[in-house]
Structure formats: structure tokens, C-alpha cells
Amino acid sequence: MSLLVVGSLALDTIETPFGKAERTLGGSATFISVAASYFVQPVRLVGVVGGDFPKKELEYFEEREIDLEGLQIIEEGKTFHWHGKYDYDLNSRESLVTELNVFADFDPVVPESFKKSRYLCLGNINPELQKKVFQQMENPKLIVADTMNFWISGKKDALIDVLKHINVFIINDSEARELSEEANLFKAAKKIQSFGPKIVIIKKGEHGALLFYENELFSAPAYPLESIYDPTGAGDSFAGGFIGYIAKTDDISFENMKRAVIFGSTIASFCVEKFSLEGTRDLSHIQIKDRFNEFTRFSAFEPSEL
Ligand code: AMP
Numbered sequence: 001m002s003l004l005v006v007g008s009l010a011l012d013t014i015e016t017p018f019g020k021a022e023r024t025l026g027g028s029a030t031f032i033s034v035a036a037s038y039f040v041q042p043v044r045l046v047g048v049v050g051g052d053f054p055k056k057e058l059e060y061f062e063e064r065e066i067d068l069e070g071l072q073i074i075e076e077g078k079t080f081h082w083h084g085k086y087d088y089d090l091n092s093r094e095s096l097v098t099e100l101n102v103f104a105d106f107d108p109v110v111p112e113s114f115k116k117s118r119y120l121c122l123g124n125i126n127p128e129l130q131k132k133v134f135q136q137m138e139n140p141k142l143i144v145a146d147t148m149n150f151w152i153s154g155k156k157d158a159l160i161d162v163l164k165h166i167n168v169f170i171i172n173d174s175e176a177r178e179l180s181e182e183a184n185l186f187k188a189a190k191k192i193q194s195f196g197p198k199i200v201i202i203k204k205g206e207h208g209a210l211l212f213y214e215n216e217l218f219s220a221p222a223y224p225l226e227s228i229y230d231p232t233g234a235g236d237s238f239a240g241g242f243i244g245y246i247a248k249t250d251d252i253s254f255e256n257m258k259r260a261v262i263f264g265s266t267i268a269s270f271c272v273e274k275f276s277l278e279g280t281r282d283l284s285h286i287q288i289k290d291r292f293n294e295f296t297r298f299s300a301f302e303p304s305e306l
Helices: 028-036 055-063 127-136 149-154 156-163 173-180 185-195 234-249 254-271 285-299
Strands: 003-006 010-016 019-026 043-050 066-074 080-086 093-099 119-122 142-146 168-172 199-203 209-213 216-220
Touching: 003 028, 003 127, 003 234, 019 028, 028 043, 028 234, 028 254, 055 066, 093 149, 119 127, 119 234, 127 156, 142 234, 149 156, 149 173, 156 185, 168 173, 168 234, 173 185, 173 199, 185 199, 185 209, 199 234, 209 254, 216 254, 234 254, 254 285
Parallel strands: 003 043, 003 119, 010 080, 043 066, 119 142, 142 168, 168 199
Antiparallel strands: 010 019, 080 093, 199 209, 209 216
16 A cells, blocks of 8 residues: 655764764654665655765665656755764663754655655654645545654644544554653643544564554564664664555554554664664565564463462
8 A cells, every 4th residue: 555754854963982973874754764665665755855965875775666657856955864873771861962054944745646645754853744735635544643852842733733643653652652742651641642543553663662543552572682883763664664564554553553653663673773774774574574483472461370
């Protein structure tokens, strides 16, 4: 089934205790569309880059069957730039610089041939732009959205407005607390559901994820990774794997969404093992399937009588 992704395409500077990378490929739409492309092809992309965006990365997108008809290239402009810094607790990070650049004046245009896409993933960007995109769509079956603390504090009203129109909201634990003004994650999820989306996924970094599906709950395990180098893009890779699998199977039941959460976690686990997009840019289906099966093995147990 057809999938449209909108979000940021970035040149990131990343600092972790293990190293630093300057102006490396990043952005929510980058991680989402690459992750989703392991499940559905083509992935339709809407976004904007400046003239400084490496041409070889555009070629890479095309190799992965990411359809760039909706990508605006502003030759005289500069690509979105983010500088993030992590400490030894890789679950929390500091945004040192956020330069919107070409995103500041971006007016997203969904190409005619993309408008009937059945699945829509609104990656982390200004919620006003997320809204402009879903308003151009013709009756999508499922809309998934993600965001970040930058927009929760900077554009909260616009974000609450977006939430009224979407089906699935993906957010990390600290952002869920900030948005809902609740310390407890279960209360936070209920409050976010009351804003609109009946399905809320709260990511807990290296501790797994919680799927709230109407009144049902699924607690997904984390994959026990020994080497985490760079968490950047983990959330987006999760979202891409999740929506990619849903679009491939065209099944939005609770049971299928549980599997989608594990596929999302699988791609995210590859993402954090290397810097930037290196962890996910060249995966095989066997690698993905093997790790998916390991997730199941690590968390399954036989029920027992007391
Ligand atoms: P994640 O680690 O999955 O939450 O997302 C990391 C990516 O988000 C980085 O590659 C950044 O380029 C991108 N990013 C950071 N801040 C913003 C923002 N305010 N709007 C859009 N994208 C952003």
C-alpha cells in the first residue's frame, strides 16, 4: 500500500561520548523513509533541502526507491541544520543549535500523484507544516505523527490542533510528560488520547515502548544492545519501520500493530549501533528478520500456575 512521508532532511552535527560527526546526513524524513523502504517501495517523500545537500545522498534515496517528486531543492538556500549533544545517559540529549534554514519558508506541495496515498507519516517538523500536508491528502486510511520537544515548547497550540486529526501519535517518554503535564506515563497517554489520537506509542529509549491502542496496552521489550554509538534517528527509524510494516500488510488491528512496534524497534536498534544513517542505510531482509525473531525470543515466556 502507498506511503507518503513528510519531515525534515538535515545536515546534523552530533556529539556523543564516543565521537563527533559534522554535517552528516540526518532529519526525520531521512530516517523514516529509509526505514520504511525495507517494507514498502516506493516511499513517497515530501520535504525541502538546500543547494548544499549532497547529490550522492539524493542518488542513494533513489536507489532505495524513495520517490523524490515531492522534494523541493532550493539551490540558493541552506539545508536544515541541527546540532545535538549526548552524555553517557544516551536517553537524554541537548539540542545546541536548530537552524531551520530552507524550512523557515517551506510551503509543502503534495504532488497530484501522491495525494491518494493510503498511509501518511508526519515526521517531526513544524506542526503547521504537518497540517498543510494532511490537508492536501485525499482520505488517507491512517495518519501517524511524531514530534519533538522543540515544537512542544515552541508551537504547542499548533501541535494540539494536529493531534485532533491524526490516528497514531508517536512520542518519547520525556516529551509525553512535557506535553501532557503528567509525570506518570499511563496518565500521560490517556491525556494525549483525549487530545485526538486513539493510538499513542510512547518510546522509552533503551527500555522499550508502550503501545496504547484505544483501551488496550502492549508493552514492547527493548533489544539488549551492547554497543550504542549514536541514538540520533532512533525515534524516526522506529516510526519508519512501524508505518512501513503497517503499509506493507495494510492491517491496522491491535495484533498487527504489536508486530509493527517490534519491527520499528528492530530498525531503531540497528540505527543506534552506528553514527548517523550508517546503521540503517544498507540492511538486508535477513538481518531484519533475524533480529525481529530475537526480540520475540528475549521476551517470550511460558505461562504457569501459581
Ligand atoms: P530522533 O533522534 O529520531 O528524535 O530525530 C533526530 C533527527 O531529528 C535529527 O537527524 C535532526 O536533524 C532532526 N531534528 C532535530 N530537531 C528538529 C526539529 N526541530 N524539527 C525537525 N527535525 C529536527
